[in-house]
Amino acid sequence: MNEKLTYCLQVSLFVANTLIIGLLISCSSIRDANRSSDYSPKTVLKLPPSSDNPRNSEGDFITLQDGRILFVYSHYTSGSGEDHDPAFLAGRYSEDGGKTWTNEDETIIENEGGMNVMSVSLLRLQNGNIALFYLKKNSTEDCIPMMRISKDEALSWSDALPCITDKKGYFVLNNDRVIQLQDGRLLMAVALHQIPGGKWENKADLYCYYSDDNGQTWQASSKVPDNTDIITQEPGLIEMKDGRVMMYIRASGGFQQLSYSSDRGQTWSYIKASNIPSPLSPATIERIPSTGYWLLVWNNNDGSNPEIKDKRTPITIAFSKDEGRTWEKIKNIHADPDGWYCYIAIHFVNKKNILLSYCAGSQSQRTHLAVTENTLLHIKWIYE
Incomplete structure (x- = not known):
């Protein structure tokens, strides 16, 4: 009787232990699944148009010394949201690493242009100051990048300085485009589409402007040489x-x-094709601080799918360990064939998280550039 009882107890303990182990494995799997899903991109701010705000677009981020993140973007105030309609620079703040944002706009720069101010780049300079770059657009023959400096963490800004003084014309500087080299030189790549008295050219002349005194004065590079008929626009830079x-x-x-x-x-060298398939749409490439890899965000659309040929969709992310010779872990953030994704800003919050901002409108609703969306993702999602 004792032997039978002992056997039954042993069997019961074995069954109980098996159930407990199974439950632990199941819970662990659920935790792993949840942890993995937490890495995926999440929309943290969406700025749709309204009757008195027909477009929100082309912004950039800066992390302030108190830990807050400032997002500054082009806030249009009237018209239909075309590139030349009135706009000012508006700001929103996050106190939790980009997960949530303030609900109301703060005016960063009033509309000081004959048409608008737009297309923001924010940069923490090596001397600790914050540089704000944007386009001051007076007309289709007068659009120049401007720079302001803040020495008090974006509480106030210096007077605006023009970054191009040797030429006149309509220059395009995209958002999130100004860089500082390791030796301290500031660089911005621009596209010149029209000069006073001339006609608009879709194929822009490309230049790089550089400054060795923290933006107080700027010099022009020679024109980027080009012996092709390819349309060239909206350049960016990476060291x-x-x-x-x-x-x-x-x-x-x-x-x-x-x-x-x-x-x-x-x-500059003569232009040549990259290994990045793309419609006529800008890409953004930046170095991941924690690894040194390059991060690419762009429209991975080679035109082979007739449904989305020449469209700015999907929006895709990839990284490169060899400075662009090859790209790995190519995956879509959004792949809606009706979507319209472009004018990307990349901001590394810390070693774990990345903030992206981009236009995210709809083709069918004709809100192409009118909607700005900010997305937060864990860097592990890129490497998965």
């Missing part, structure tokens, strides 16, 4: 490990185009 600077260029022909400078932005 390479060997000291060269790579310019990546919105272009026709099915791929982003590239040019390189070996003298810190003063002269």
